[in-house]
Structures are given as C-alpha cells and as structure tokens.
Amino acid sequence: MYTLPDLEVLRDFNAIAILTSGGDSPGMNPAIRGVVRAALNNGIQVYGVQRGYSGLLAGDLRVMTSASVRNIVQRGGTILKSDRCEAFKQKEVRQQAIKVLEQNGIDALVVIGGDGSLTGAHSLAEESDIAVIGLPGTIDNDIFGTEDTIGFDTAVNTALDAIDKIRDTASSHERYFLVEVMGRNSGFLATHVGIAAGAEKVVVPEYEVQIEQLGQQLCDNRRSGKGSSGIIVVAEGQTPGLTYRLAQQLKQQGEEPRVCILGHIQRGGRPSGHDRVLASSLGAMAVRYLQAGYSDIMVGVANGAILDVPLDSVIRYRKGLDPKLFELALLLHK
C-alpha cells in the first residue's frame, strides 16, 4: 500500500470531531475507525457527528469510544450517516457550526467526503481557529490532489461483479451491452472498469464519442467473426439518459444493444481490502497531521505516498483523466 509519512507531534488537542458528508462511499467506516482509534490511543477525545454538516448544525454529537468502532471495518455505508447540506454554503450557517464545535470544547475536525464536503471544510478552516483536515471519500476518484479516494477500488470491483454476470447473458445471446457506471464529470471509474472488464469500448465525458465509428466497429466485429457480443462501459455524464440515447443510435445502425444502469449498488457493499487499508491509513494519518500542526489540508495520495494537499488547491482545480490510461483501454480491447 502507500508509504506513510514521518511526522513529529507538535500540538495537543482536547477533542476531535469527525463527520461524513455527501454521497456515502465504501470505506468511510474504516476511516472513522482509524481516526477514533488513533485519537484515543493518543489521549484525545473524539466526537462523532451524525448526518454530516446537518447534524453538526443541530449539535447532534456523540462521544466515540474504542467500542463504538468495533466490528465496523467490514461494513459499507457510514455509521455516522451522511447528508448533503445546501445551507452550509452560507457563512452565517457555518458560523453556527463553529459555535457548536467551540461549545463542546472541540478544537479539531475531520471531514470525510467529496468535493462539496471539502469545500465546506476549507471554509470552516478559514473562518475559525479549529484545525480542519479533509479526507477524500468518493467512489468517483475525481478529487484533485490525490490519486486515490476512499471507495473507488470497491466501486470498481462492484461494477466488475455486475459486468462479469452481464457478460454471461451477452455471450449467450450474442448481444452487446451498454453498462452505465457512475461519473458525472469524470471518466476515471469508467476507464478503470473498462480496462478491467476487457470492454470493447469506454465512453467518458472527457472524450467525445464517435457513435458512427462505434456502430461501424461493432458491425465489423460481427461480420468478421471477431466477436458478436461484448461490453461497452459508459460514464453517466452530465445529462441523464446518455446510455439510452447511445443505445438508440446504435439501433439505427442495425445493432440491438441492451442497456444496464448499475446505479446505487456502486456506492454500497463491504469495502475491499485496498479501501480498508487506505481508509485506515488516512484516518490514522489525519490525527497525526493534526498533531503535527497542520490544518486546512486534505490527506491524500501521490506517487505512492500519503501526503498533505492544501484544501484550497483541492477545491480550485479539476483532476484530469490520464490519457495514457485511456489509450491503454483502447489498445487492449481488440
């Protein structure tokens, strides 16, 4: 797994609060466990915030003990529950959250979530004296500054489990299947799933799909005996219904593809080994970064090592899809 940094303990804390926010992702629980166990083993109290920023505003906190996180490392979802909190975009609302933290003697906060959640975390860090650390928790792996996110590996495996089943039917009926995976802005998940599934084609938001070419290719495959069935992985994209539209267009070219939308099963399930180790490491390291005096950062992964990235950069830049990875998918498909 990833190399852990050496950090000196420079600062002491009274209590750390932890919350999960936005769409849940598998591995949030081992991350929570990592924060709780590391903090308690360093003599720091931990509060679990229920339902993300909404629960924080409502003062919905509970003291976490070592037993609170017993037997959760293998569970999907988040024991702290999660929420999307639109109101948190307003400064007055965040001031209310800061008050809640201060009134409970909490001097540090760990936020696990995606882009939107980390934006809230950055604002809290700027607008208060509370030390704030973000951890990247999303199945999309679309967060700038980190190569890996909690939940991505599990989502790839979940999508593959489904596709390995679909391939049985595709091959039995000599049909192509369009399989839609999550990914509104980013084709990262689709590209990984596509390579791992041995897909004929991957459709991602970063590159325009040439539908005539694709139809022609499928048609050629069928004629030349190269193959009369297969999987095309499609990232959902910005406008709902993309995959059905693609199927419609392929029908006009003589194919009869079937559509399968994987949907919410991609968010759930027991986290994979990779995600459990990643999440446990990031959770424990979040506490260590706090103790080393850091704040307003995300703890992420680059070049195979765990490291800090300013939250400011995380939320300002957009992560691009590695073109070499996408080319690999193309290279291997036939």
Place this chain on the structure above:
Amino acid sequence: MYTLPDLEVLRDFNAIAILTSGGDSPGMNPAIRGVVRAALNNGIQVYGVQRGYSGLLAGDLRVMTSASVRNIVQRGGTILKSDRCEAFKQKEVRQQAIKVLEQNGIDALVVIGGDGSLTGAHSLAEESDIAVIGLPGTIDNDIFGTEDTIGFDTAVNTALDAIDKIRDTASSHERYFLVEVMGRNSGFLATHVGIAAGAEKVVVPEYEVQIEQLGQQLCDNRRSGKGSSGIIVVAEGQTPGLTYRLAQQLKQQGEEPRVCILGHIQRGGRPSGHDRVLASSLGAMAVRYLQAGYSDIMVGVANGAILDVPLDSVIRYRKGLDPKLFELALLLHK
C-alpha cells in the same frame, strides 16, 4: 434436494439433441452437462444445438462429448447460446426443424427454457415421432406444474447481493429505495426477494398496490422512529416504468425515495449450489424419462420430488402466487 423417481429403462435411443431457448438463466450449463453425461453413460449419442430453435432450423448442431461439458458446471449463461425465435410459432417452420432432426438420426430432443420455449417443444412432440422432454429454465419461477425452475435460486441471491449493498446507502442517507426485480406477470421472484431482504413492502402484479397507504406507512415509520430507511421490492410488471411512477407518487407524499433497476445482472452469474444440483438432477432425469418411454412432458418439481408434467398442462395453465407466502412477507416486515 429433491427426491429422484425410480424409472425402468424401456426404450432405446440413437441420439438426443439438446437446446436452450429464450432468456438465458443460470444453471442451464449444469443442465446441459446432466443430459450429456447421463446420455453418454447410457450409450446414447448427444447433439448440442446452437442458438435455440434458430440454430435448429439452420442445422447448427455439434456432437457433444464428455469433454464438451467439462468445467462448465460453474458457468453462467449457456454454452449452447440461446435465442428467441418468433418464426417457430409457424407449423411449416417447425416441420423444417423436424426434418433437420430426422436427417441427423436424432430421435429425442431436450428443450431447456421458459413458457414460450416449452410451447414449441409441445408442438414438436405433437407433430413428429421425436420424443420431446422440456426442462423449466427461467429466473421467474412462473411455470405451471413445477415449484422450482433452473435459475430462480441464483436470481434471488443475485438480487439480495445487490440489495444488501443498497441497504448500506439507504441506511447512511435515511432514505427508502425502490428496487425493481424481474417479473412481468409474476411476483414470485419479488416475494422471495422481499422476504429474504427483510423489505418493508413488496409490490407484485398479483395484488394492487395501495400507494397512499404505502406513503402513509413510510411517513408513519419515520415519525414514530420505527425506521427512516428501508427497501421496497417491486416486480417490474407489464408496463415499463412502474417503479419510477411509484417513486413519483411517493414524492408527492413527501418521501424522497431512490430507484434502482436491477435489470440484466439477475440473469447472469455463476449458478448457486441449489441451481446446480437441481439442474444436474433434471438433466440426468430427462434422459431417464426418455428411456422410460415418456414424451411431451416437462420434468419438474412438486411436493419436494422430481416428477413429470404433461407439456400440454404446462403451457395451458398459469401458476399463481401462494397467498400465504405473500402474507408472510407482510407479517415479518414490521
């Protein structure tokens, strides 16, 4: 598993043809293996027909050896491929199929499939001297005359795997999820999945859904603290989009349910142990029923025993959902 009947060998055969037809279901491969191995061990030749009735019409047969079915017991789909063949409803077309069989010296045929496929099998039995046996292969378990079908048990487990994942997100976000499983005319799959998933509610074609009542119940659960999340299993029914319409109606009552359409993953995947033993037994017994002089029957399951049912009855009657099972789902949900 099911009790196997005692049958005397009364008749000899030259060659048996086997085909899979209609929607594929997990367990078709061990059924094929059962027929092939049982026939060869009894000195009868076996032909595998490619792509169902379409392949039969095209004379697309290959000789099956013991090795042809090696290492397939655990594979989803069907190695013989499958097809829906509209033309087979015409008598002239079926006469063509009978010629193909006769020209190849084939005096028996085993057909694995659902209602439509067994209808074709019955006609072939009536219109020729070829002995014909049907085996029930469908994930819907909606075939009259048999309590169990090849693929049903696997499909239940596949749906549960998905729902166990969805429950993580449902619980983390305190939301209800409407999960659509297959079943156009029959709520058998939905009812079993609902009981096994501990669903709050099961919606099936056999009973009208009281949408106001359901909305009220969810709302009451939430208020009374009985639960703010859960799963509602919906059989797809006759008109596409039922589950989305239900979600829309629940939204008007203040809920924000999410929709998940399981789709084609339900047909695929490695067959479960139950389906492998069932399919192996039915396959081997199909050969034994042929040898005992039977024809124009389906080999199915009733009262825990494998037995014969006239194909005539199989295709004439409709299997009803056991109301006591449906009541059990209701009894346990809260």
Place this chain on the structure above:
Amino acid sequence: MYTLPDLEVLRDFNAIAILTSGGDSPGMNPAIRGVVRAALNNGIQVYGVQRGYSGLLAGDLRVMTSASVRNIVQRGGTILKSDRCEAFKQKEVRQQAIKVLEQNGIDALVVIGGDGSLTGAHSLAEESDIAVIGLPGTIDNDIFGTEDTIGFDTAVNTALDAIDKIRDTASSHERYFLVEVMGRNSGFLATHVGIAAGAEKVVVPEYEVQIEQLGQQLCDNRRSGKGSSGIIVVAEGQTPGLTYRLAQQLKQQGEEPRVCILGHIQRGGRPSGHDRVLASSLGAMAVRYLQAGYSDIMVGVANGAILDVPLDSVIRYRKGLDPKLFELALLLHK
C-alpha cells in the same frame, strides 16, 4: 419455497423465549427475526436468551422488540450468541432452567440448533409445562425428520465459492485437490457440494472409499487425456486427518494431490436467499404451531411442505443419505 400449513389459533401465550444453541449456522438470525416479529404481531412478548442453554441457566434474558431484529436478516452467526452446554444433560440443571423461565412468566420456548440442542429441548418439554418448539439449525442437514435445515444451503454455496477458486489452481497446475468439507456422521453436505462442484469423486462416511480404485481412476484419467486435474470432495468423518491420510495414500500411487480443509468458513457468512426464506418461514411457523397448541415438536420440512415432527423421533432416529443422490454424483462425474 415450501408450502406453509394452515393452523388454527387455539392457545394464548404470555411470553416466548428464544435461544440458539450448539454450532452456529447462517440463517439463525432471520429465524430469530421470524419468531420475534410473528410473536409481537400476535401480541405475545418475546425474550431473547443469550448464549444458549448456558445463558438460560444464568438468567441472561433480554426483552426483544421489533427493533431488536431490525437489519439482521442478512447477518451470519446469531445475535443471541450460542454455546455448547454439557451440564444441560443433567436433569437437575434443566430444572434450574425451567425455574428461570417460570420466574420470568415465560410459557413457551423456541430452540434453534442441531441434534444435541433439540435433545435438550425435548427434555425440557417432558419435564415442565412449558410449550417447546425446536427448529433445525445446522449446516450438516443431518437431522432426522426434515429434508432441509437452516444454514445448509449457505454452507453448500460457501464450499462452492472456495472450490471454484481452487479449481483455477488445480487446472493451472494439473493437479487433483482433496477438499474437506464438514460432516462427521453424514455425507449430505459433501454429496451436494460434490454434485454442484462437478467433482471427480465424493468421499462420505456412509460408503467405504476404495482408495486403490480411486488412485487407479485418477491415473487412468491422466493417461487417457480425460483430464489431469480435478476436485475430490471429502466429508471430514469421525477421526480427524482423514483427508491427509487419503492424500498420503494417493501419493503412494503416483499422484501429487493437494489438500484443502475448508473448516470454519462454512459456518459463517451472509445467509443465502433460500436460508433466509426457510428460516423466516420456520420462525414465523414456530409461533403459529405454539398458538395451535403444539409442543415437544420440531418444525421441519418434508415433501416440500413445512410440518411438525415429534422431537422424540427427531432425536431417536438417524437420517440416511439418499443413495440415488449419491449415484447421481457418480453418474455425472465423467
């Protein structure tokens, strides 16, 4: 699934206690849920006994609410915990247990477990006025009077998951693997697993294994090109080490088989759909049988229907392996 009996409500109860005893099996949780929900929906109180008969003796009971069994239908093991209690074979000890039940106003007891646990249940029924119902909970499916037991189907699937992995290595290295499954007195599990795994051979306590013949057969397969790898499923039998001894003997005949002992993973894991529906049905029916005035019975399965069997018979007779099933395994292996 199995047909549910019609039973009239004839008797009223104050409180039902429920316990799980002996080796745990997957499906005990949905059985507990079935008892609890059915009882509460009929206005009967339920106590959960911790750690089987040991906990009963210690008076370790807790009131079960509908929420106590929320979200457990998919969990392996037993939330009530289990134990083997040697002391319970003594009448004085059982008298102590009866006192505990009476002092808590409990007039009925449901026991989920195997042979030993049901023996205790029968004695309690004979020695007190408490109505006692047993439910068959064991992965071995070796209980007289029922064709199916809670946990059997899941154990078959767990063993198959392992064997499907082992087959990859067996085939890559052209080796035979001896895979040991549970089953001290009974080859039921081994036979089902063997059929479903497409095993070359099944070794069970009911039939003596001809080791020279087996070695010869493997050797012949290899020479004739029939196959140079495969799986042999072995029931553990009475004396530990059987599978290693078989491997040793095959080595002397020139084979280099590998050994794999599946062990405790067979007891655990999320229950299969079949086991969840079976356990839910048996749990709900246990309450219904109590209300219909039954006691000193096990609720089991015969001829595809749920029905009652006197506990007296259950513990007196031994269930035999269906020879036709065993022959089927032999018939299909090559």
Place this chain on the structure above:
Amino acid sequence: MYTLPDLEVLRDFNAIAILTSGGDSPGMNPAIRGVVRAALNNGIQVYGVQRGYSGLLAGDLRVMTSASVRNIVQRGGTILKSDRCEAFKQKEVRQQAIKVLEQNGIDALVVIGGDGSLTGAHSLAEESDIAVIGLPGTIDNDIFGTEDTIGFDTAVNTALDAIDKIRDTASSHERYFLVEVMGRNSGFLATHVGIAAGAEKVVVPEYEVQIEQLGQQLCDNRRSGKGSSGIIVVAEGQTPGLTYRLAQQLKQQGEEPRVCILGHIQRGGRPSGHDRVLASSLGAMAVRYLQAGYSDIMVGVANGAILDVPLDSVIRYRKGLDPKLFELALLLHK
C-alpha cells in the same frame, strides 16, 4: 492506478514468447492478454508457452491470436498453465530452452512469476541474445524492487471474504480465531489482511511473537469487557504447523482459540479490479519496454509509477516489511 512511463520504440521483434511459472496467481490471465494484444497491435507475433519452463523445454508452444485471449480477463489461474521446474537451475537445461526459442524464431521472452521464475529469466537473459522481461506474479508481494505484484490484491480480498465469515462464528461463540494466510518469508500479506480485517493481532516472520503477552492480552480483553472474540492473522512462516502451535500455547493460558488455515483458496478466484488493471498495464508495458530496447529487467511498480528494475537486483535483494505499516496494525487494533 499507476502512472505509465513514456518509452520510444527503438527496436523491432519477430516473435515474443510468454510463459507463466511457479505458483499461479490471480491476474496472470489479464497479464497474458496484455502482452498478446499489445504485441499483435504492434505487428509482433506471440507464442504462448504451456506449463512454464517445463513446457518450454518440451517445445510446447502455440501461436496466440487476439481471440486466444478473448474472455479471459476475469478468469483466475493461467490459461498457459504453470509448473515449478527444478531442472531449470542447470545451465545445460537452459541452453536447451534457448535452442527451442531460437528454432522458432523467437527473439523475446516475457516471464510472469515469482522469485524463482525471475531467477530463471535472468539466467536466460545473460546466457543468450534473447531479450527477456520479467513480470512480478505472486500473491505474496515479496519481490524486491516492486511495491505491488499481480495477485496480491485479490489474495487480500479472498482472505478478507473468509475472515468476514469466520468473524460471524467468532462473535457468536465468543472465541478467538487464529487464521493462517500464506507467506513463508514475508508478512506483507498477513499485515495487509490484518489491518483490513481489524484483527486483534498480526503474527509475521519479520517480528518474533510474544506468546505470553498475546495470551495475557486476550485474557485481559475478556476480563475487562473489551471483547471476548476476535481474529489473529498468522503468516504461515517457514515451518509448517506454526498456527497450531500458537493455538496450543494459548490453550495453556486458558483460551480456547480455533484454527483456520486458508490455504489454496488464496491463489485462485476471479482477479480483483486492481489486479486486472495492474496486470493489463504490466503486460502491455512489457512489450513496450522490449520495443524500447530493454532486456534483463522486471517491469514493476515504485512510487506509484510503473518502471524497470534490473532482474539482477530483483533476485539479489530481499524486500522488507514496512515497519510503519506493521505499527499501524498495532495502533488500530484496540
């Protein structure tokens, strides 16, 4: 996943041979597919060698087409089969292998395997003009010069699947379980599995186990209510039976731990998404490194990037267990 290097095409090849050697690992098939598809797409012929070095000596080669590797990306084991070949340690024997390659016009060889297999590859590179590339294929992840190996991630997940099942029984019976995973010289697999399983303790060859301390700790946990069940992950180590000896010693201290040896299931199974992408990338990159003029190297992973390591170093040095990772396991366990 890992960053792919930029490499210029400098050299042309007539034909590449590929073989898998030593213990099989999940992901060998997508690696084979990566080599085959990348070579063919660059106009280079590919030969698949059967059964590792043994098959090479016997001249057991077959021409690989794009179709040869169709639908294998998801399969465990290796379609080329594998073998351990003691004779290959002798120079004369290797000269024979070189002749076979030359006679078939093969000017490059890709070897997928562990330490022993790569030692053979290094010798071939030194003793001939054939360009040789090694790929790290082992579930142990114990190869010097690479942070990751093909099959490691899948083995971690397979072990976790088993442990998640065992935990059900551990918790139901309030017992500790000693679970033995593979790893003769290296605790890498055990440490990852231990962190991901939330194990109470990890026993690895790199650190001496303090058995009295461990017994005391379990005993303390039980007394203090900290927990009466749990998982201890043990790397198998050099001398068979370690885990049983540990269990024996713990028994003397009053515990009744159960033992579970995971064994060969760890080598098999469908490769995980991570392993499929890693193997596909390494396979395609092996061809690219050949074209860039490299030989006598392994293509591995360091600092999150795919890169070359001299085979000379790979086989000379031993990879150490990251002490910080091991400390993380200790930090989180309670």
